[in-house]
Amino acid sequence: MTDDQMVLRAVHDMWESLDPVPVDLADRVLFTLQLEDLEFELMRLQEALAPMGARGAETASTVTFSAESLTVMVTVSDSGPHHRRIDGWIAPGGALRVELRTPRGVHETHADADGRFAFAEVPSGLVQIMIHPTNGATVPLHRPVVTPPVQL
Amino acid sequence: MTSVTSDDTGVGAASWERAAREFAAWRAGDPAGLDRLVRLLTPMLWHLVRAYGLDREAAEDVVQSTWLALVRNVDSVRDPQAVLRWTTTTARREAWRTAKAGRREDVAEPQTLDAALPPVGGPDATVLAEGTARTLWRHVAELPERCRRLLRVIAFEDRPDYASLSTELGIAVGSIGPTRGRCLDKLRGLLAADPEWSDRRD
Numbered sequence: 001m002t003d004d005q006m007v008l009r010a011v012h013d014m015w016e017s018l019d020p021v022p023v024d025l026a027d028r029v030l031f032t033l034q035l036e037d038l039e040f041e042l043m044r045l046q047e048a049l050a051p052m053g054a055r056g057a058e059t060a061s062t063v064t065f066s067a068e069s070l071t072v073m074v075t076v077s078d079s080g081p082h083h084r085r086i087d088g089w090i091a092p093g094g095a096l097r098v099e100l101r102t103p104r105g106v107h108e109t110h111a112d113a114d115g116r117f118a119f120a121e122v123p124s125g126l127v128q129i130m131i132h133p134t135n136g137a138t139v140p141l142h143r144p145v146v147t148p149p150v151q152l
Numbered sequence: 153m154t155s156v157t158s159d160d161t162g163v164g165a166a167s168w169e170r171a172a173r174e175f176a177a178w179r180a181g182d183p184a185g186l187d188r189l190v191r192l193l194t195p196m197l198w199h200l201v202r203a204y205g206l207d208r209e210a211a212e213d214v215v216q217s218t219w220l221a222l223v224r225n226v227d228s229v230r231d232p233q234a235v236l237r238w239t240t241t242t243a244r245r246e247a248w249r250t251a252k253a254g255r256r257e258d259v260a261e262p263q264t265l266d267a268a269l270p271p272v273g274g275p276d277a278t279v280l281a282e283g284t285a286r287t288l289w290r291h292v293a294e295l296p297e298r299c300r301r302l303l304r305v306i307a308f309e310d311r312p313d314y315a316s317l318s319t320e321l322g323i324a325v326g327s328i329g330p331t332r333g334r335c336l337d338k339l340r341g342l343l344a345a346d347p348e349w350s351d352r353r354d
Contacts, residue, residue: 004336007343010288012307017285021198025212026191029219033186038224042217045209148216 024126028149031103031126040130040144043067065129067145072131076152083121084152090115090131094139099130101149110134124152167192168310171239172232179232190219193236196308197243203304204247204320214250218243240309241316248320287349291342298323299335306332 032042043065062075072090079085090096093115100107100119103126111117128149133141170192178185197218201211221242222229229238292300298321305312318325343349 003340007336007340008303008307011292011303011339014285014288014292015199015202015304015307016195017282018289019199019202021195022208022212025198025215026194028212029190029194029216030187032216033190033219033223038220042213042220044213148213 024151028126028151031101031128031149032146035101035146037144040146041067043072043145043147045148046071063150065147069141070131070139070145072129072147074129074147079121083123086119086122086127086129086152088117088129090117090139092139094137095134096137096139096141097132097134099132101128101130102126113138115139122152126150127152167196168233168236171236175229175235176232179226186223189235193239194219197239199308200240200244200305201247203301203308204244204251205301206247206251210250211247214243214246218246221246237313241313244305244312244320245316287346288343291339291346291349294342295335295338298331299338302328302332303335303339 044067046064046066062073064071064073070090070092072088074089075087077085077087086100088098088111090098090111093113094111095113096111096115098109098111098117100109100122102123104123107119107122109117109119126149129147130144131141131146132144171189174185174189174192176185178189194215197215198211201214202208206214218239222235222239229235292303295303301321302317302323305317314325314328317323317328321328323331
């Protein structure tokens with residue numbers, strides 16, 4: 001190796017050591033890619049008040065995701081040793097159909113007219129929320145919006 | 153295979169070949185090929201995206217949307233040999249756009265990195281010892297931002313596309329080579345003057 005290559009190799013290793021890729025990032029990418037219909041808008045994580053996936057503390061964590069036309073605020077709290085409860089709030093509010101994807105299947109509910117929804121017992125693991133265009137809802141969506149998967 | 157040459161870091165060329173192989177397998181109908189491709193390239197994409205100063209959440213979003221873009225536009229990658237270039241260029245462009253739009257920039261800065269860092273020390277023997285990494289980081293942090301970004305990109309991407317790098321880093325295409333040389337010289341100088349570094353390396 002030349003001198004340059006050795007320095008670059010050291011820089012490479014330094015970054016791997018000091019700023020490692022999140023261990024489950026590839027899993028989360030693949031979880032999204034498993035969606036059959038890829039015609040959706042991927043929401044962006046806008047704000048996390050407490051890190052999702054940081055287990056241990058029994059406090060709830062709140063995360064906000066944003067798409068072009070709406071935002072959804074999600075609060076996760078414990079609901080028994082192996083389950084979590086998800087409370088969501090879509091803004092602007094509307095009675096939209098909401099799906100929760102988990103590795104073991106899909107849960108479905110409708111938000112109320114204010115945009116509030118809940119999933120009472122969600123097994124820990126990867127989950128992803130999908131909000132669908134819905135007939136009769138006051139919020140017009142052209143295509144589904146999907147959150148990036150997060151670890152519960 | 154004349155299009156693949158030896159790389160700067162010793163990892164790029166192998167990734168290039170494997171990426172082409174997994175992509176071809178996936179396109180030929182093996183869904184596990186995509187799985188392996190994502191696992192192979194996601195760490196590289198992470199470091200490229202982080203080079204643009206995005207915080208961890210924003211960087212994850214960019215990596216997600218890069219893969220989504222690949223699957224949605226798979227027909228635009230005609231040659232499996234092009235898949236690595238396609239994904240790295242897409243990720244860097246998106247990272248640059250996101251950073252330019254002012255979305256939570258630069259958590260990976262010298263003054264904040266220490267506080268934000270999780271404890272390190274994986275089983276991987278190729279990863280520098282934490283003390284050595286921190287010594288090196290102290291010197292990298294002294295380089296101009298342009299140098300830090302350029303060095304991080306070329307430390308992870310073998311032969312990046314200079315045209316897109318030029319736009320993203322605000323360096324004329326013809327100046328990327330010389331800039332890279334100057335940045336490396338500067339870093340080498342800083343390291344040579346640090347007894348702590350030479351002790352570790354000798």
